[in-house]
Amino acid sequence: PVRAASFEPRGSVSAGAINAALVGRIIRVDHAGEYGANRIYAGQMAVLGRSAVGPLIQQMWNQEKEHLKKFNELMVAYRVRPTVLLPVWNVAGFVLGAGSALLGKKGAMACTVAVEESISNHYNNQIRSLMEEDPEKYRELLQVIKQFRDDELEHHDIGLEHNAESAPAYSVLKTVIQLGCKAAIFLSERI
Numbered sequence: 001p002v003r004a005a006s007f008e009p010r011g012s013v014s015a016g017a018i019n020a021a022l023v024g025r026i027i028r029v030d031h032a033g034e035y036g037a038n039r040i041y042a043g044q045m046a047v048l049g050r051s052a053v054g055p056l057i058q059q060m061w062n063q064e065k066e067h068l069k070k071f072n073e074l075m076v077a078y079r080v081r082p083t084v085l086l087p088v089w090n091v092a093g094f095v096l097g098a099g100s101a102l103l104g105k106k107g108a109m110a111c112t113v114a115v116e117e118s119i120s121n122h123y124n125n126q127i128r129s130l131m132e133e134d135p136e137k138y139r140e141l142l143q144v145i146k147q148f149r150d151d152e153l154e155h156h157d158i159g160l161e162h163n164a165e166s167a168p169a170y171s172v173l174k175t176v177i178q179l180g181c182k183a184a185i186f187l188s189e190r191i
Contacts, residue, residue: 018137018138022129022133023141024078025189026126026129028075028082030123030126030148031082032083033122033184033185034068036093037068038061038064038068039091039096040093040115041057041058041060043095043096043097044097044100044101044108045097046094047098053105053108057108060112060158063151089184092180092184096177097111103167103168105163106162106164109159111173111177112155112159113165113174114177114178115181116159117178118177118178118182120153122181126145127149
């Protein structure tokens with residue numbers, strides 16, 4: 001049996017025991033976030049997939065699929081259970097994606113900006129936490145989170161380049177979506 005205090009992921013070489021509670025919380029919430037992002041892009045593609053912006057949304061979605069695949073792998077490696085809220089994020093993500101896309105390309109891009117800004121900030125907070133713990137011990141996880149944060153920032157910038165700020169009620173839409181993201185993060189870390 002593996003004790004939580006000395007747990008190491010399968011196949012890893014570590015300088016010592018990891019903070020299993022911290023790593024579990026990070027992997028669980030990041031998996032939930034990438035799952036939700038996949039559902040958002042699925043909803044946007046259902047509405048705008050055949051429009052001129054469809055290939056751009058598909059490109060961002062493809063990156064999110066890779067992110068989700070990696071967090072699925074990390075969940076197994078670190079033996080982390082998913083949040084019990086995945087069925088909620090399944091529906092909520094798709095509805096958010098489709099709903100924002102019904103506002104047109106600008107609405108979809110406004111959603112992308114709001115979500116990706118929230119996720120980038122969240123990833124930055126995780127990077128700080130892992131760096132404070134022990135950057136060497138968490139090197140692999142830090143590399144993954146930093147790469148995914150950079151991808152999310154790229155999606156954020158793509159949204160801005162495609163007139164997200166011109167969406168109807170942009171500031172209200174952005175604020176509401178980001179409040180939803182904060183709630184989803186809070187709940188997914190804990191449940």
